[in-house]
Amino acid sequence: MTKRQIVCLTCIAVVVVSGLGAAAPSSGAAWHAVHPGESIQEAVDAAKPGDTIVISPGTYRESVLVTKANLTLRGTGARTVLMPAPATTKAANACATAGNGICVLGTATQSVDRVTIRGLTLTGFKKNAIWATNTDRLTVKRVTAEKNGVWGIAQQMSTRGVFRDNTVRDNGDAGIFIANTVDREGGAIDTEGALVADNILTGNRIGVTVRRVRDLTVRTNRISENCGGIFVVGDESKPAAGAMTLRENRIFKNNKFCPGNSRLPAIQGAGIVLTGAEATIVRHNHIVDNVGSSPLSGGILLFQSFVGAQNTSNVIKENLVQRNKTADLINRGTGTGNTFVGNRCQASEPAGMC
Template identity: 25%
Template structure:
């Protein structure tokens, strides 16, 4: 009898243990209702979220700060067709959260319509748009990662990483964006700073439409269709960026300007793209000190005028330049490694100008199939024969015979030679004077 009681008690204890472990598993899998926490907070509160899984979607309609106690330890899950986070109030900050948005929908993962929002250190996995800013000013998105969460979706069906409309004076810095439609899309949004971002495997890395005074600085674009696209924009600054391997699409470019005006493009590295720099129907833009290397075509100028290209280096491109209908541009002091010049006065600049032959570009526009003959021996021969309206060709009046950095090195070397010769002359004079003085002493 005692053995039966012991067996029964053991079974009861095992059942109790299994029930407790089951209840703990259910509790562990349950998400915390973050909206209830937000609703209980007072305007201006700073909420430190303990590590765990939280339930979305949420609406923030009062000034608040949501911060993960440890970056990446707080996960907000959203399976609804609404934004995972909707910000309607001013002065809202969200810091260090991970957002997993599983619903394939038109709504973005984060939608901000309040001014002076700050989104920092977020990790966003989305099958929608990452962050959308609408009619909101003076905010910031920084140190945030955005990437597409599922495979097998066409690029055209994806959402943008950061999408801004009618939003002024935002800073977008040090973000990492991958596998979306456009990495950063700006429309009707002025005075935006886009700095230090890395954008890969998307359509356009940075895309400006109808913007003014946008600063695109120190970003990296790799394997996108186009690194930076500036369209219908004014006073944009594209400085110190690196755009590489935008080459897998027939419309790929490192930097594209279309209907862009008064824009500065300087100190960029544009390597391994189909077209390094493409300029169409754009005026009064300045291109200086860019390194355009190993592209299929270095620079294309189409129906553009009043632009200035100085101190750029075009090296290792299949074709350095193409131009059509682009008169009154000012090209000088650029280095074209395919050009063999003549320098009679030793100033490092060719006395012969570098003219961009428009023949191939003209016939390829009329007969696109002729692009198959690009750089073929027959096409090169025909280009050499074509001299019509040569005075209207785009040309570099003073092309460099060496890249600017090598030219500076050569100038310094020349200064060293001059200094050495001067030293030898002074030493000779001193020796002669010493010799005459010794003869007088005798």
């Protein structure tokens, strides 16, 4: 029996004992067990595509870099915790150096595909809990990302990501952040159907930010007690941001106050904000009790971007939008083709949209 087979059999036993209920891996794949005091990174480095790294309950003080396709990192939820390495520890990899918890990093010429991160808690990282770039079909599920300096779960230059059933709270910026790029300008990328669904997002600056991307769905999330709920952000670049669907989200009491910066004014009481977006459908959302006095306060806002790009051809329909201030529906700027129909609301700017 080879060492790889021994590891596989040992880890299957660990999974059964721990009650994860996971199916056996496909032929040729292996399980790699990691216990407290052992290194997750060493298990990742030893793994081959198709393998699963099973992380036992405990606290792990490290950052993990994934550059291989088709790996699964699986923990036991709240009992499997990743935290930054002690300040006196030399950074072990580029992910740690950047201040992130788990990084999935491809390149412009070779994406990292089909990585799954599931059942982990990541807390206290200087930058992001999970950071991904140049990936395809990344899945992040049942992860708790809390009290991280910038984003909870974030990706750029990636396609077909799935972010589902996560709890993302008390992070410095967006809970979930999807972008074309974060370090330079450019037209929106097609995410080819990325999905942000069934997450709980609370206590962040913004619950979900999607910036300069297209072809994405944000649905059935519970978003509360942030400064803002969902932001769709575009600019004058082409292709424009948009061609996405925001539906069936519960967005309420996002009344935390966040000061402004060079790109946006102060944020408080913002439900859904579209800036510089086109052809986006906002429907069947429940948006109530978002209250503030910021230029971005209100239930559903169409607001020109910080460079003056307008919203065009967006459809706002059949939403329940009530008790939001400064108004339930707000259409600012000079964009054309935006439609408001069938919404249940009490006050609008300009008047007459309810």
